[in-house]
Amino acid sequence: MADDLGDDWWENQPAGASISPEASDGEGGRDVGTTQQDTAPVPVLSKKTKQPMECFLVQPKETKEDATKTKKRRKKKITDILAKSEPKPGTPEDLQKLMKDYYSSSRSVIELEELKLPDSCFLKSNDLTHSLSSYLKEICPKWVKLRKNHTEKKSVLMLIICSSAIRALELMRSMTAFRGDSKVMKLFAKHIKVQEQVKLLEKRAVHLAVGTPGRIKELVKQGGLDLNPLKFLVFDWNWRDQKLRRMMDIPEIRKEVFELLEMGVLSLCKSESLKLGLF
Numbered sequence: 023m024a025d026d027l028g029d030d031w032w033e034n035q036p037a038g039a040s041i042s043p044e045a046s047d048g049e050g051g052r053d054v055g056t057t058q059q060d061t062a063p064v065p066v067l068s069k070k071t072k073q074p075m076e077c078f079l080v081q082p083k084e085t086k087e088d089a090t091k092t093k094k095r096r097k098k099k100i101t102d103i104l105a106k107s108e109p110k111p112g113t114p115e116d117l118q119k120l121m122k123d124y125y126s127s128s129r130s131v132i133e134l135e136e137l138k139l140p141d142s143c144f145l146k147s148n149d150l151t152h153s154l155s156s157y158l159k160e161i162c163p164k165w166v167k168l169r170k171n172h173t174e175k176k177s178v179l180m181l182i183i184c185s186s187a188i189r190a191l192e193l194m195r196s197m198t199a200f201r202g203d204s205k206v207m208k209l210f211a212k213h214i215k216v217q218e219q220v221k222l223l224e225k226r227a228v229h230l231a232v233g234t235p236g237r238i239k240e241l242v243k244q245g246g247l248d249l250n251p252l253k254f255l256v257f258d259w260n261w262r263d264q265k266l267r268r269m270m271d272i273p274e275i276r277k278e279v280f281e282l283l284e285m286g287v288l289s290l291c292k293s294e295s296l297k298l299g300l301f
Contacts, residue, residue, distance in 0.1 A: 109150060111300075116259075122134060143298055146160065154200070155199040157301050165204075173227050175223065176223045178207070184261070187210040187212035189258065223246055224246075235282050252296055254297055260300070
């Protein structure tokens with residue numbers, strides 16, 4: 023019977039429509055134009071059909087180790103700070119501030135005031151234009167006469183404090199024009215024992231010494247170096263190492279410097295018998 027239906031009729035049927043076996047050309051049967059409800063039943067979804075699901079992205083929890091690493095990355099180092107800052111010459115106020123910060127946790131307000139150094143004990147600071155020789159000539163123009171009158175053993179007239187043995191050797195080479203015939207001694211720990219330095223100081227009068235605060239402090243402690251005849255104490259203040267740190271930016275060096283100051287240097291400064299310079 024389907025062959026008797028025209029092609030046009032098939033084209034006009036909705037998708038999925040079916041032909042009832044009782045359909046005929048009109049005799050005793052139902053009309054071909056049946057309703058859509060009879061000819062197109064609603065498809066039933068199979069139980070096996072998977073329904074679409076929503077997906078949510080869950081952020082991984084931050085572990086303590088990750089948090090520690092993040093904090094370490096964010097922490098600024100002294101090298102990063104100094105790299106962005108332009109070099110500025112040290113001033114007496116810089117030393118006074120460092121002293122106040124260092125002693126504030128262990129001293130009272132009255133004691134901190136007593137530690138403050140008088141302005142008169144400071145020499146002119148280096149403005150970053152001087153070599154060591156030119157700076158020393160400026161702060162001590164009568165050096166030749168002064169050293170000729172110095173005959174005391176176990177002491178020096180001028181003491182230059184720096185951060186390392188290598189830096190001490192550099193400073194000794196750079197002040198040739200100033201020292202002349204002066205007796206110069208290196209006071210640092212590298213390859214030189216304390217007792218050897220004590221013996222050398224006992225043998226002859228030394229005019230000028232360059233060294234590190236740790237070794238100088240040890241010599242004073244053992245009685246090998248007397249600070250009372252000292253007239254000039256110069257800090258290698260402005261020089262920076264490969265990590266852009268100045269001498270007083272290094273915690274260990276800063277600690278030793280302040281411990282040395284308490285071993286008689288502060289009292290000599292207050293009595294105005296000792297002058298401080300920042301090179």
